[in-house]
Each structure stands twice: as C-alpha cells, then as structure tokens.
Amino acid sequence: MMFSKACEYGIRAAVYVTLQSLEGRRVGVNEISEEIDSPIAFTAKILQQLTRNNIIHSVKGPNGGFEIDPEDMNSAKLSMIVKAIDGDKIYTGCGLGLKECNAQKPCPLHDKFLDIRNNLSTMLTSTSLYELATGLEVGLTYLKR
Amino acid sequence: MMFSKACEYGIRAAVYVTLQSLEGRRVGVNEISEEIDSPIAFTAKILQQLTRNNIIHSVKGPNGGFEIDPEDMNSAKLSMIVKAIDGDKIYTGCGLGLKECNAQKPCPLHDKFLDIRNNLSTMLTSTSLYELATGLEVGLTYLKR
DNA sequence: CAAATAAAAGACAATTTTATCTTAAATGTT
DNA sequence: AACATTTAAGATAAAATTGTCTTTTATTTG
Ligand code: FES
Ligand code: FES
Numbered sequence: 482m483m484f485s486k487a488c489e490y491g492i493r494a495a496v497y498v499t500l501q502s503l504e505g506r507r508v509g510v511n512e513i514s515e516e517i518d519s520p521i522a523f524t525a526k527i528l529q530q531l532t533r534n535n536i537i538h539s540v541k542g543p544n545g546g547f548e549i550d551p552e553d554m555n556s557a558k559l560s561m562i563v564k565a566i567d568g569d570k571i572y573t574g575c576g577l578g579l580k581e582c583n584a585q586k587p588c589p590l591h592d593k594f595l596d597i598r599n600n601l602s603t604m605l606t607s608t609s610l611y612e613l614a615t616g617l618e619v620g621l622t623y624l625k626r
Numbered sequence: 627m628m629f630s631k632a633c634e635y636g637i638r639a640a641v642y643v644t645l646q647s648l649e650g651r652r653v654g655v656n657e658i659s660e661e662i663d664s665p666i667a668f669t670a671k672i673l674q675q676l677t678r679n680n681i682i683h684s685v686k687g688p689n690g691g692f693e694i695d696p697e698d699m700n701s702a703k704l705s706m707i708v709k710a711i712d713g714d715k716i717y718t719g720c721g722l723g724l725k726e727c728n729a730q731k732p733c734p735l736h737d738k739f740l741d742i743r744n745n746l747s748t749m750l751t752s753t754s755l756y757e758l759a760t761g762l763e764v765g766l767t768y769l770k771r
Numbered sequence: 772c773a774a775a776t777a778a779a780a781g782a783c784a785a786t787t788t789t790a791t792c793t794t795a796a797a798t799g800t801t
Numbered sequence: 802a803a804c805a806t807t808t809a810a811g812a813t814a815a816a817a818t819t820g821t822c823t824t825t826t827a828t829t830t831g
Contacts, residue, residue, distance in 0.1 A: 484721070486820095489722050529779065532779090539777090539778060541776085541778045541779080542775090542829050545777050546778085578629075578631060579768070583771070588769065590704075593749050597745050601742050630788075631789065654806090667790065667792070668791080670809085674808080677809090685797095685807085686798055686807055687800095687808080689799070689806080690806075690808065774831080775829085775830080776828085776830095777826100777828085779826070779827090780824085782823080784819100785818100785820070786818080787819085788816080790813100793811085793813095795809075797808080
C-alpha cells in the first residue's frame with residue numbers, strides 16, 4: 482500500500498535479524514521467515530538484496546546466517562531498506578503519477594502531497610533498526626500475528 | 627507508490643471532469659484520457675468505477691460524457707476516490723504488512739506509521755475536487771507534463 | 772579431503788495489476 | 802424507424818509483482 486510486499490518483508494526481516502544480533506545470535510532464512518511469517522524463498526531473495534546493499538551481513542556454511550553488527554544498528558535506517566528494495570520513487574515520485582514530482586509544473590496535489598511525503602521521509606530516515614528492535618525485545622511490539 | 631496507477635488516473639480524471647463541469651462542459655473518455663495523458667480504455671474502466679460510486683455522473687449517447695454537479699464539487703473529496711478504487715487498506719492496513727493494523731498487538735512501526743497515515747487520511751478527507759480544479763483553472767497546476 | 776550446512780544465483784510459475792479489444796445498451800438526431 | 806454517438810460490460814492480453822524450485826558456491830566440521 483505504502484511499501485511493496487517485498488519491502489514489508491524486508492523491514493520485518495531486518496528488525497528480526499537486529500533483535501537476534503542484539504543477543505549475539507546469527508539467524509538463518511528458515512528461522513527468519515518462520516518468525517516474521519513470510520514466504521521463505523521470497524524472503525531469501527529479499528535478504529540477498531539487503532546483504533548486497535550492506536544493510537545486514539551474511540555468512541555461508543554451517544552455523545552461518547544473517548546478522549548485523551551492533552555498531553551498525555543505530556545507523557541502519559528504514560530509509561535504507563526502502564531505498565534498497567522499492568527504490569526512491571517514494572521520495573521523488575509525483576502523488577498523481579506525473580513523470581516526476583516537479584515544483585515548477587506541479588500537479589494539483591503537489592503542495593499537500595509534499596507535506597505528507599516529507600513527514601514520511603523524515604520518519605524513515607530517522608528510524609533505526611535498533612530502535613525498532615528494542616520495542617520487540619521488551620514484548621511491546623510484534624512481527625507477526 | 628502511495629496510490630495505484632488506477633487511482634492516480636482516477637483522481638486526475640475526476641479533477642479534469644470537475645474543471646470542465648465548472649465551465650458547463652460535459653467531456654468524453656477520449657478527451658479525458660488525452661488531457662490527463664492516460665491509457666484510454668483503462669481510463670474508461672476507472673470512470674465507470676467513479677460513476678458507480680456516484681462520484682461523477684455519466685450520460686450516454688450523442689453529446690454524452692462525464693460531468694459532476696457543481697453542487698457536489700465541494701463535498702466530493704479525494705478520500706472517496708481513493709476508497710472507491712484502492713479500497714480502504716490505505717486507512718486500515720498495517721505499514722509492515724501484518725493482517726490488520728491493531729493497536730493491541732502493534733508492529734514495531736505502528737506509532738510512527740499511524741502518525742503519517744492520519745496526516746494522509748486528514749489530507750484526503752479534507753481535499754475536494756473543487757479545490758484541486760481551481761488551481762488548474764488559473765494555470766498554476768497541471769494534469770500532464 | 773569428504774560430507775553437511777547454509778546462502779547466492781538463476782530459471783520458472785502464479786497472481787495481481789495494468790491495459791486493450793469487442794460487443795451491448797442507451798440516447799439523441801435525422 | 803434508422804443511424805450515429807457515447808458509455809457499460811465482459812473477455813483477453815501484457816506486464817509487473819510475488820512466490821517457488823533447482824543448482825551452484827562458500828564454509829565449517831569430522
Ligand atoms: S508534482 Fe505531483 S506531487 Fe509534486
Ligand atoms: S500494526 Fe503495523 S501499523 Fe499498526
């Protein structure tokens with residue numbers, strides 16, 4: 482709706498990886514997709530994207546899996562995940578679908594849309610994986626239902 | 627990105643119909659899709675939806691076309707179009723894709739997402755077709771580029 | 772080194788969204 | 802009444818997104 486399905490899974494997966502890395506555990510695709518209730522093979526693809534974009538880190542072989550360096554948890558923002566998976570149309574696209582959002586030749590919704598989009602953008606660039614994982618840790622939030 | 631393509635076309639079409647109805651002109655699908663730069667047959671389908679939902683009015687036959695009663699221009703809000711075409715997942719869906727947004731068992735993004743969503747929702751329910759058409763009328767905004 | 776494990780990569784399949792085309796129904800004009 | 806015009810409806814088609822399956826590559830362990 483706001484994000485693609487791939488992006489939703491990507492965020493949930495990244496948050497779960499963060500939570501587990503906080504405990505020093507590396508996690509595999511099977512566990513991840515189980516815990517965030519997502520299609521496993523599709524989730525694997527998405528984790529690959531996150532890895533290629535250096536948002537999380539992967540290790541092959543026995544006892545391998547995905548992890549995120551605790552040092553990076555705070556600097557890893559939602560905006561990075563969204564950009565890696567959905568691209569930046571959410572930041573640069575016109576709300577009414579004109580080629581590009583352009584203040585010189587704005588669509589009728591431009592001003593109002595820009596407002597919303599800036600809110601969203603600010604939220605995404607200021608929210609870290611660490612922040613999201615901590616709510617989970619204390620049982621206040623959920624990644625599946 | 628935020629709205630489906632169908633919804634984008636729907637809003638642009640509705641605004642164009644409003645603009646023309648302001649001048650007392652009824653407009654056909656061909657002219658509409660020309661003026662908003664959208665695929666014609668697809669646009670026709672979308673206009674059907676808007677008509678079925680009583681957002682605009684259609685007249686068949688020679689000199690027929692689409693129009694909106696000037697009395698309705700102010701009460702016709704963007705939220706109606708979005709709801710008619712994209713449904714209400716934009717209002718009730720969870721940002722991270724959990725079955726439904728639910729404050730009792732919130733996803734990690736719930737609070738922040740709700741904020742954005744409320745902004746968006748308020749914007750959509752308070753913006754009328756009339757308001758959007760007037761900007762166009764005076765040449766400040768555009769429906770195609 | 773061989774075997775087992777786990778991610779990476781690539782081909783393929785299903786579903787949804789976007790888009791087109793054809794026929795039918797309604798309405799005004801001659 | 803016949804005809805032209807224009808929306809409505811329904812059947813298809815194309816493209817994009819979502820999802821699966823198989824093979825390859827890297828790494829650990831015995
Ligand atoms: S031009 Fe449409 S949102 Fe800026
Ligand atoms: S539960 Fe996810 S947005 Fe409310």
